Amino acid sequence: MPQLTFSDHSRVFKNYTYVYPVLSRRSQGISLGINLNINNACNWRCIYCQVDGLVRGKPNDIALDKLEYELDQIISLVFNTDFLIEYAPTGLQRLNDICISGNGESTLSNNFLAVVKIIAKLRTKYNITDKVKTILITNGSEFEQQDIQKSVTIISENSGEIWFKIDSADTRGINLINQVNLSPESIAKKLNIASSLCKTYIQTCMFKIQNNNPTNENINNYIHFIKQFKDKIAGILLYSVARNPMLPEGNNISQVSLEFLSTIANKIEQYGINVKYYI
Numbered sequence: 001m002p003q004l005t006f007s008d009h010s011r012v013f014k015n016y017t018y019v020y021p022v023l024s025r026r027s028q029g030i031s032l033g034i035n036l037n038i039n040n041a042c043n044w045r046c047i048y049c050q051v052d053g054l055v056r057g058k059p060n061d062i063a064l065d066k067l068e069y070e071l072d073q074i075i076s077l078v079f080n081t082d083f084l085i086e087y088a089p090t091g092l093q094r095l096n097d098i099c100i101s102g103n104g105e106s107t108l109s110n111n112f113l114a115v116v117k118i119i120a121k122l123r124t125k126y127n128i129t130d131k132v133k134t135i136l137i138t139n140g141s142e143f144e145q146q147d148i149q150k151s152v153t154i155i156s157e158n159s160g161e162i163w164f165k166i167d168s169a170d171t172r173g174i175n176l177i178n179q180v181n182l183s184p185e186s187i188a189k190k191l192n193i194a195s196s197l198c199k200t201y202i203q204t205c206m207f208k209i210q211n212n213n214p215t216n217e218n219i220n221n222y223i224h225f226i227k228q229f230k231d232k233i234a235g236i237l238l239y240s241v242a243r244n245p246m247l248p249e250g251n252n253i254s255q256v257s258l259e260f261l262s263t264i265a266n267k268i269e270q271y272g273i274n275v276k277y278y279i
């Protein structure tokens with residue numbers, strides 16, 4: 001396998017099923033991704049989704065022994081071989097995180113708690129320090145489930161971060177962007193649970209629809225929503241679509257400018273909320 005690049009988003013490594021390394025521009029290092037949704041199933045259908053062949057549903061059961069073997073082997077490669085030198089360019093030869101980020105919502109997996117326990121076990125086995133985070137990228141839909149709360153507590157104890165997806169804070173926008181019927185109040189309830197259990201960032205994708213930026217009304221609703229979480233969240237991660245979406249519903253969407261994200265970031269920062277933005 002050649003060196004990883006920022007544009008390489010392949011989730012295929014060797015003959016692995018669940019674990020894949022990616023080079024992350026955001027973290028300036030390597031992330032070890034874990035994909036529990038190998039059937040490309042998600043309960044949402046975000047119009048910017050980049051999962052090829054996305055279907056509605058939930059993941060099948062995981063072969064936990066295979067997942068543990070793959071994660072153990074790749075961590076061993078990172079710490080015991082020239083893996084980072086071989087796969088990452090100079091300056092980015094560092095492991096930033098182990099990230100649960102699948103081709104669909106990971107917390108839908110019946111095996112989610114078991115997977116989190118495997119990550120914690122291997123972090124201990126390899127003496128992985130707090131510099132390497134355990135990240136869960138999630139739409140937050142399952143946070144009222146006890147097993148998920150237990151899992152998130154374990155993630156938190158393992159240098160955890162939750163990246164909680166909120167792309168819009170009004171019912172119409174949520175329906176349009178995430179293609180799911182959810183009220184802002186229900187998202188707020190789940191976000192409250194997440195942020196009470198683990199360090200939590202809100203992750204927001206902003207993009208143009210038919211070449212129009214999000215409206216002032218969309219932005220105002222969004223900022224009004226997030227400012228109530230000012231003291232509960234670690235910050236906001238703002239980004240835009242980087243590649244063509246895979247869904248036909250996404251044909252009309254395109255990237256906003258970095259200046260646009262910067263303007264939104266400035267507005268949010270006025271409320272004392274930390275914002276990182278990137279394209």
Ligand code: SF4
Pocket residue numbers: 042043044045046048049050051054102103104105139
């Ligand atoms: S939650 Fe993630 S995987 Fe699911 S549809 Fe949205 S972007 Fe795709």
